[in-house]
Amino acid sequence: MIVSTNKASYPDTLIVITGPDNGRSKFVEKDKVTRVEDADGNLIGYNFFNVSDFLDYDKLPNGQVHPNQELVDKLNKKVSEAGFDEKLELGKPTLVYGYVETCEPHPDSDHLHVTTVEVADGEEHQIVCGAPNIAQGQKVVVALPGTLMPNGQQIWPGELRGVDSYGMICSARELGLAHAPQKRGIMVVPDSFKVGDEFEPTKCDELLASGQISL
The missing domain is CATH 3.30.1940 (Nucleic acid-binding protein fold)
Incomplete structure (x- = not known):
């Protein structure tokens, strides 16, 4: 929501x-x-x-x-x-830390990859990613469906080149961090970050500035 x-x-x-x-x-x-x-x-x-x-x-x-x-x-x-029947519900955080369990080349692209990402205990999603530095074994920031990004982009389920994608693996620039590097690539966070925890922009930006977070 x-x-x-x-x-x-x-x-x-x-x-x-x-x-x-x-x-x-x-x-x-x-x-x-x-x-x-x-x-x-x-x-x-x-x-x-x-x-x-x-x-x-x-x-x-x-x-x-x-x-x-x-x-x-x-x-x-x-x-x-007003006479409407539905009820709105307070959902879980949608901008969270995830773990890239698998990363395979997209069957119809020379630069996209199809990943399986754990976003909570026992919860995995398939996400298509175009970042050049995406790899299995990374801890990353994941925008799940229902996320509003800093630039106004809304994240919903979709597909890229015929493959379903349930979210987005984010770069520091997409997250609006002040110390985001200008080169392309998703942000890789330390292994100590817990899968499923809500993204902390201030903490991540401080780690970027100190060189403790990389692309």
Whole structure:
């Protein structure tokens, strides 16, 4: 679930995205809440208007909002009052440390690789990666579906050259780190980092600056 504001373009509005937009969205508006659905009628998000009526809007950041249970409960109350049936749920972190268990050449590309990445205890995902330095055995930062990247890119399941990909293995630049090198490549974190833990930008940037994290 991606929660965000755009205070310049859409004041007093909170945007919640629960799935990818395939370009044929439909909208149902009730009582200052708009349900956004795809062409098949599946929920892909909500837009909440006049949110200062029930939230301290001025304290919300401009951009991504990291929700807590209190915020989710308030949004679900508005969803219910508007007459919609779904409930939003507070999910696990989507930007986490992962371990590259396998790394094989893509069958239809001379530069892509198909990886299997452990992202939590017993949870593995297939991710297609184009970084030149990707390799088996690395600890990396993984953006799982439902991640909003610093540049505004949304991460959802997809495919690259006909191979399914469930997330993205990130570079320091994609993560918006101040000391990110300019050359291409995913960021490799120390082996001591625990698989499944949430990405810590300040810690990683300090390690980059000191040379303890490499491409």
